[in-house]
Amino acid sequence: MRVVLLVTDLELGGTPLRLARLARGLRGAGVDVHVGCLARLGPVGQALAAEGIPTFAGDAADARDVTALFQVAREVRRRAPDLIHSTLVHANVAGRLIGAVLRIPVVGSTATIEVERPWHRAAERVTACVDRAHIVNSRALAAHVRRAFGLPAERICVVPPSLGPAKLPERATAREVLGIPAHEFVVAWAGRLDRVKRLEIVVRTAEILTRVPSRFLLVGDGSERAHVEQLLRLSNAGRIVHLLGWREDVGSVLAAADAFLFPSRTEGMPNALLEALRAGAPVVGSDIPVLRELGGEPRSAGAGPVTVLARLITVAGPDPKDYAAALLRLRSDPALARSLGAAAADWARTALDPAATVRATLDVYARVLGRRAGGASAGR
Numbered sequence: 001m002r003v004v005l006l007v008t009d010l011e012l013g014g015t016p017l018r019l020a021r022l023a024r025g026l027r028g029a030g031v032d033v034h035v036g037c038l039a040r041l042g043p044v045g046q047a048l049a050a051e052g053i054p055t056f057a058g059d060a061a062d063a064r065d066v067t068a069l070f071q072v073a074r075e076v077r078r079r080a081p082d083l084i085h086s087t088l089v090h091a092n093v094a095g096r097l098i099g100a101v102l103r104i105p106v107v108g109s110t111a112t113i114e115v116e117r118p119w120h121r122a123a124e125r126v127t128a129c130v131d132r133a134h135i136v137n138s139r140a141l142a143a144h145v146r147r148a149f150g151l152p153a154e155r156i157c158v159v160p161p162s163l164g165p166a167k168l169p170e171r172a173t174a175r176e177v178l179g180i181p182a183h184e185f186v187v188a189w190a191g192r193l194d195r196v197k198r199l200e201i202v203v204r205t206a207e208i209l210t211r212v213p214s215r216f217l218l219v220g221d222g223s224e225r226a227h228v229e230q231l232l233r234l235s236n237a238g239r240i241v242h243l244l245g246w247r248e249d250v251g252s253v254l255a256a257a258d259a260f261l262f263p264s265r266t267e268g269m270p271n272a273l274l275e276a277l278r279a280g281a282p283v284v285g286s287d288i289p290v291l292r293e294l295g296g297e298p299r300s301a302g303a304g305p306v307t308v309l310a311r312l313i314t315v316a317g318p319d320p321k322d323y324a325a326a327l328l329r330l331r332s333d334p335a336l337a338r339s340l341g342a343a344a345a346d347w348a349r350t351a352l353d354p355a356a357t358v359r360a361t362l363d364v365y366a367r368v369l370g371r372r373a374g375g376a377s378a379g380r
Contacts, residue, residue: 001030001031001032001082001083001365001369002031002032002033002034002079002080002081002082002083003026003031003032003033003034003081003082003083003084003085003365004033004034004035004036004076004079004081004083004084004085005019005022005023005026005033005034005035005036005085005086005087006035006036006037006038006072006076006084006085006086006087006091006094006095007019007035007036007037007038007086007087007088007091008037008038008039008087008088008089008090008091009037009038009039009040009042010035010037010039010041010042010043010044010045010046010048010055010057011039011042011043011044012042012043012044012221012246013044013192014111014191014192014270014271014272015087015088015111016037016042016044016045017044017271018111018161018271019035019044019087020035020044020047020048021162021163021164021354021357022357022358022361023035023048023053024048024051024053025354025355025357025358025361026358026361026362027053028358029358029362031362033053033054034053034054034055034056034079034081035048035053035054035055035056036055036056036057036058036072036075036076037056037057037058037091038057038058038060038068038069038072038090038091038094039057039058039059039060039068040057040059040060041055041056041057042057045057054079056072056075056079057071058071058072058075059071063090069094069097069098072094072098073097073098073101073102076098076102076104077102081104082104082105082369083104083105083106083107083365083368083369084098084099084104084105084106084107085106085107085109085135085361085365086106086107086108086109087108087109087110087111088110088111089120089123089124092108092109092110092124092127092128092131093123093124093127095108096108096127096128096130096131097127099130100130105132105368105369106130106131106132107131107132107133107134107135107364107365107368108128108130108131108133108134108135109134109135109136110124110134110135110136110141110144110145110149110268111137111141111268111269112141112196112266112267112268113140113141113144113266113267113268113288113289113290121148121149124148124149125148125149125150128145128149128150128151129150129151131151131155132155132368133155133156133157133364133367133368134149134151134155134156134157135157135158135159135361135364136156136157136158136159136268137158137159137160137161137268137269138158138161138268138269138289138290138293139158139289139293140268140288140289140290140292140293141158141268141269141290142156142158143289144289157360157364159357159360159361159364160351160352160353160356160357160360161269161274161351161352161357162352162353162354162356162357163271163274163275163278163348163352163354164354166251166275166278167251168251168252168254168255168278168279169251169252169255170255171255171256174252174253174255174256175256177252177256178217178252178253178256180215180256181213183213184213184214184215185209185212185213185214185215185258185259185327185331186214186215186216186217186256186257186258186259187205187206187209187214187215187216187217187257187258187259187260187261187327188216188217188218188219188253188254188256188257188259188260188261188276188281189202189216189217189218189219189220189260189261189262189272190218190219190220190250190253190254190260190272190275190276191219191220191262191264191270191272192220192221192222193220193221193222193223193224193225193228194222194223194224195224196264196265196266196267197224197263197264197265198263198264198265198286198318199218199224199227199228199231200231201263201318201320201323202216202218202241202261202263203228203231203232203235203237203241204235204237204320205261205263205320205323205324205327206235206237206240206241207235207236207237207320208320208321208324209240209324209327209328210236210237210239210240212328212331214240215240215242216237216240216241216242216261217242217244217253217256217257218241218242218243218244219244219245219246219247219250219253219272220245220246220272221245221246225243228243229243250272250275251275251278251279254275254276254279254281255279255281257276257279257281258281258282258330258331258337259281259282259283259284259327259330259331259337260273260276260281260282260283260284260285261284261285261323261327262276262283262284262285262286262291263285263286263315263318263323264285264286264288265286265288266288267288267290267291268290269290270290273285273290273291273294274348274352276344277294277311277312277344277345277347277348278344278345278348278349278352279345280341280342280344280345281341281344282312282313282330282336282337282340282341282344283295283311283312283313283340283344284312284313284314284315284323284326284327284330285312285313285314285315286314286315286316287305287307287314287315287316287317288314291312291314292309292314294311294312295309295310295311295312295313295314296309296310296311296343296347297309297310298310305317305319305322306322306325306326306329308336308340310343311340311343311344311347312340312344313326313329313330313340
């Protein structure tokens with residue numbers, strides 16, 4: 001089986017890294033996998049190429065660069081795949097157009113619940129009918145795709161999420177390396193600096209926690225960095241919030257943390273959140289479908305915006321005071337924090353298996369191509 005994995009870009013970020021992990025897993029299962037993107041190759045694509053996985057790029061200057069579509073189409077035609085598996089809206093639309101012209105089956109996939117860009121939903125709704133199947137990695141995303149794109153339920157496939165292997169340091173070692181005193185309450189955040197992440201809530205929450213010995217560690221980069229830096233210059237939180245930029249050792253930061261703050265407006269199945277759960281960092285996040293899905297059943301009935309679930313805490317609404325209250329509760333109740341972290345880590349050990357992700361993806365491919373699942377290892 002030859003498959004082209006097509007994505008919008010291969011820069012450092014959750015979706016490209018997830019796709020790279022899938023490419024490696026598919027190659028290990030015997031699939032002749034090729035990886036392409038609409039933009040320039042980027043560091044993730046370069047790493048795949050160095051590992052011997054064929055890659056290509058459209059080198060699009062921006063979303064309106066039609067020449068990139070023709071460049072990608074030429075590459076796909078040359079590689080003659082059995083199937084195109086696209087991810088993210090631009091790549092989904094491009095993959096569907098190319099697949100329709102070249103008569104190659106297309107499997108689309110969605111990584112987030114889009115609320116910022118209505119035209120993204122419109123583009124998906126108009127073109128998603130081309131998909132032979134559509135992959136998501138959470139029930140929340142499946143419900144969104146069915147509602148927003150108008151796809152029938154039988155065409156939507158939930159493939160479980162996964163993470164690559166990681167060896168996390170002990171908490172004391174991680175804090176020593178980062179120069180964090182034992183008495184400080186450390187709150188971590190990780191991800192792409194983007195409007196949907198509501199980083200202003202992180203800054204305002206940090207302002208409230210300046211009254212206790214605390215430190216906020218923000219890992220990642222993106223278009224909102226300048227805005228966050230401006231917020232910090234105008235805030236007394238600037239002395240306790242540290243922008244660490246992109247780091248390969250995000251697990252070490254999470255191992256040093258007493259809590260993980262995640263107030264996003266919307267999400268699909270973010271890598272950063274899964275990393276935090278695996279690290280056993282107690283999570284305080286927004287009350288959105290995917291966090292409710294990951295969190296499990298409520299521990300006890302209660303009123304108000306803060307809900308303690310089996311594996312994490314959710315906060316309804318955008319008020320930083322409520323997020324601060326949830327974090328301070330973890331600080332004052334170490335038993336609760338330990339219990340949430342242990343439950344999250346236990347869940348992650350069994351739920352985030354890369355082999356299960358590959359098997360489920362191959363099942364989707366086999367269904368689309370009318371082959372037996374597992375037939376990939378027989379070659380093209």
